[in-house]
Amino acid sequence: MLKRLVIGRAKRSEELGETLLPKRLALPIFASDPLSSVAYATQEILLVLTLGGLAYLHFTPWIAAAVVALMTVVVLSYRQVVNAYPSGGGSYEVASTNLGASAGLVVAASLLVDYVMTVAVSVASGVDNIISALPSLADYRVVMALGFVALLTAMNLRGVRESGRLFAAPTYLFIGGVLIMVGTGLFRYLLGDAPVAESAAYGIIPEEGDADLAGLALLMLVLRAFSSGCTALTGVEAISNGVPAFRKPKPRNAATTMAAMGIIAITMFAGVTTLAIISKVHIVEDACRLTGLDADCESYTQRTVIAQLAASVFGGNDSVGFYYIQAATALILILAANTAFNGFPLLSSILAQHRYLPRQLHNRGDRLAFSNGILALAIVAGLLLWGFEANVTSLIHLYILGVFTSFTLSQSGMVRHWNRELRTETDLTVRRRHQLSRVVNATGAVVTGLVLVIVLATKFTQGAWLAVLAAVLLWLMMRAIRRHYDRTAAELAVTDPHMERRLPSRVFAIVLVSTVHKPTMRALAYARAFRPDHLEALTVAVDREGLDRLRRQWDDFEIDVPLKVLQSPYREITKPVVEYVRSIRHAGPRDVVAVFIPEYVVGHWWENLLHNQSALWLKSRLLFTPGVMVTSVPWQLTSSARADRPAARAPGAVRRGEPITLHEHAAARHAPPGTTQE
Structure with a gap:
């Protein structure tokens, strides 16, 4: 509202000719x-x-x-x-x-x-x-x-x-x-x-x-x-x-x-x-x-x-x-x-x-x-x-x-x-x-x-x-x-089209989880839709009680996806995940690792403060790893459904039903529920 008051309504690109002096x-x-x-x-x-x-x-x-x-x-x-x-x-x-x-x-x-x-x-x-x-x-x-x-x-x-x-x-x-x-x-x-x-x-x-x-x-x-x-x-x-x-x-x-x-x-x-x-x-x-x-x-x-x-x-x-x-x-x-x-x-x-x-x-x-x-x-x-x-x-x-x-x-x-x-x-x-x-x-x-x-x-x-x-x-x-810019253009230029179009040997899909809830189930279903060669769920054990609860939920819901547990005695989340993903890449250099991260989508900036920020660090580290694709799977909370106006959304929050890009991953302010205890 304030922006429109100051600068007026937006103009279409076709109206550029009307601005000539x-x-x-x-x-x-x-x-x-x-x-x-x-x-x-x-x-x-x-x-x-x-x-x-x-x-x-x-x-x-x-x-x-x-x-x-x-x-x-x-x-x-x-x-x-x-x-x-x-x-x-x-x-x-x-x-x-x-x-x-x-x-x-x-x-x-x-x-x-x-x-x-x-x-x-x-x-x-x-x-x-x-x-x-x-x-x-x-x-x-x-x-x-x-x-x-x-x-x-x-x-x-x-x-x-x-x-x-x-x-x-x-x-x-x-x-x-x-x-x-x-x-x-x-x-x-x-x-x-x-x-x-x-x-x-x-x-x-x-x-x-x-x-x-x-x-x-x-x-x-x-x-x-x-x-x-x-x-x-x-x-x-x-x-x-x-x-x-x-x-x-x-x-x-x-x-x-x-x-x-x-x-x-x-x-x-x-x-x-x-x-x-x-x-x-x-x-x-x-x-x-x-x-x-x-x-x-x-x-x-x-x-x-x-x-x-x-x-x-x-x-x-x-x-x-x-x-x-x-x-x-x-x-x-x-x-x-x-x-x-x-x-x-x-x-x-x-x-x-x-x-x-x-x-x-x-x-x-x-x-x-x-x-x-x-x-x-x-x-x-x-x-x-x-x-x-x-x-x-x-x-x-x-x-x-x-x-x-x-x-x-x-x-x-x-x-x-x-x-x-x-x-x-x-x-x-x-x-x-x-x-x-x-x-x-x-x-x-x-x-x-x-x-x-x-x-x-x-x-x-x-x-x-x-x-x-x-x-x-x-x-x-x-x-x-x-x-x-010249270095970037040279590095991105296609020199061998046949080589660049070559399919990866395998697609190794990983879904990050911390508990079994609706965002986790959506992320697992979305990962299956990609039909990867291998699919597994990954969690980081920061305490024994939380890990036991997750395993019981996994068995109770009869989820037919292997659950991989990474031990973290120092309660570190990002480092074990990144090291594990890199180990997969080292084992198969022509493999592609797709990491799916369930995320909450909130409607107010202050709600971001109530969730941890580990997704920001995790994504920033994974994006620097060659051969790793990071996909956010959003779950819209009720507050996001009420926040349709752009001014009411949190900076970095995702609109309901809108696809998430890698740029939005790096800028996101909310944390994935699959990376730590909420």
């Missing part, structure tokens, strides 16, 4: 991350430049221009990816196809780490903006962040289309609000009434050693500010990963959506940065470096750049425009995590299909979403937010490294792709188009490669090494998973 919904779903980064990209540039006080803020427009140029190149480059590889693999598919499997895994590991960081940074930044409007909520930062992750998880489990409808309005409200704010601020500036930020009157004390930088030191500061501003590019590749989710014609619609995203993001970023320069926003990581404060710096909470701009443009912290911008910004930042909630499960599904991740990640849930990937992302991101106390400044250093790794390798792969196409293409018009595309991708590879070096050099010691370590470990794990 029009461009108006695809934009907020796949582009909310790069669009929302407008809210903090400018702020990250200013935070680095103000390390030297106010002296270096004149570099802001040049750094912003470099970020805009870089975003333009990346958007144009990924439009080529969308058209050349519309299957949805994006950077991973491009790198794998053109640079090899190892390069593809580097891209995949980098993107998976970055998707986790997208959720953490976006949600933490959204909570920051809520606190900017309502400072009294500062003590509940982590709780709010985790609550938003849970909400996003629930909405995405409902399906891509449903989450798109929910997230579309906040995205468009944010875009409209920022454009109105920028337009109003610039119009006032042209009229000679430039908006002034609340922090414009504050001075800034430089960090020790950063006051008079020159030469290489100054260059490193500027490059560090540029690398921080490159957070504006996070999520740009998500559309190329989500092409299969678009309506037909998929590549054209995806390319159009990407172009729209690029134009809107560049316009907003340039506008916010220009407005921040005009209004003289002064912001630092440590408020105690501000001079001219009227309050105690230890308790002073700085407002975000976007909050200061809204207050200066719309007339103060109590204006309708200020609260509108803050609400829209908080919403879009939190919903920006939705880009990762779509990209991470989709990429995980592709990797699982290629046997680099567990196959469960390729399965679709009730609402045709990749539910396991969504839950995995939510858990890891939640742990990250909890560990870093939802602090944007701490999390931001782990960010964007993976993005530029995937940018660089995918664009390099696209250059190889066009080289291969040009070797076989003879049409001059098509060749010119391919050559232009190659120039675009080559430019993207060089530029993003340089940015990757800059980001690595400026952020590595400040926390980026954690992201690098996580990506390396993930890369190693994926290779290990692939080796396991």
Whole structure:
């Protein structure tokens, strides 16, 4: 009931086509991350430049221009990816196809780490903006962040289309609000009434050693500010990963959506940065470096750049425009995590299909979403937010490294792709188009490669090494998973069909018993139905009285099956049974031993606690013994007949009348009455 309330009714596989997205919904779903980064990209540039006080803020427009140029190149480059590889693999598919499997895994590991960081940074930044409007909520930062992750998880489990409808309005409200704010601020500036930020009157004390930088030191500061501003590019590749989710014609619609995203993001970023320069926003990581404060710096909470701009443009912290911008910004930042909630499960599904991740990640849930990937992302991101106390400044250093790794390798792969196409293409018009595309991708590879070096050099010691370590470990794990799947496939492959179809010499059936009751009789009858070459009942004698009672019952009911007794002076059940079964296998290597275990089926989880758990251990041991087949013979108690609803059944319990598989054997929580005294 709770599951249906949260995610809705299950959908049939045939309904997958109904979940495809029009461009108006695809934009907020796949582009909310790069669009929302407008809210903090400018702020990250200013935070680095103000390390030297106010002296270096004149570099802001040049750094912003470099970020805009870089975003333009990346958007144009990924439009080529969308058209050349519309299957949805994006950077991973491009790198794998053109640079090899190892390069593809580097891209995949980098993107998976970055998707986790997208959720953490976006949600933490959204909570920051809520606190900017309502400072009294500062003590509940982590709780709010985790609550938003849970909400996003629930909405995405409902399906891509449903989450798109929910997230579309906040995205468009944010875009409209920022454009109105920028337009109003610039119009006032042209009229000679430039908006002034609340922090414009504050001075800034430089960090020790950063006051008079020159030469290489100054260059490193500027490059560090540029690398921080490159957070504006996070999520740009998500559309190329989500092409299969678009309506037909998929590549054209995806390319159009990407172009729209690029134009809107560049316009907003340039506008916010220009407005921040005009209004003289002064912001630092440590408020105690501000001079001219009227309050105690230890308790002073700085407002975000976007909050200061809204207050200066719309007339103060109590204006309708200020609260509108803050609400829209908080919403879009939190919903920006939705880009990762779509990209991470989709990429995980592709990797699982290629046997680099567990196959469960390729399965679709009730609402045709990749539910396991969504839950995995939510858990890891939640742990990250909890560990870093939802602090944007701490999390931001782990960010964007993976993005530029995937940018660089995918664009390099696209250059190889066009080289291969040009070797076989003879049409001059098509060749010119391919050559232009190659120039675009080559430019993207060089530029993003340089940015990757800059980001690595400026952020590595400040926390980026954690992201690098996580990506390396993930890369190693994926290779290990692939080796396991390859070994398993090779071992299971049929090499000699005639040999594999060969019948066993004998079938040796064993029914485990402890007393004579209805489950025992059913197990004996079921074993007879298999017509084995040899059938016997097996019991373990843990006490003399119980063994004598069993033998009397055996004689009283005239059961014509031999009763084998294993002595166990130390009251061990599993070991004697396993050793006996193995001895039969040693005596006849081509024999098959079928072990039948009577089991109670109960209807409530707590009833499992009233029965022993020896079946779990016994089955787990027997399943590792070659040539041994384990069959559970269920006997449904009255409580199981009343527990028809799935929610009322015990975990691992078997439904009435349902066949039992070996997987259910290993997971069963109840004990067989034939293995010990009840």
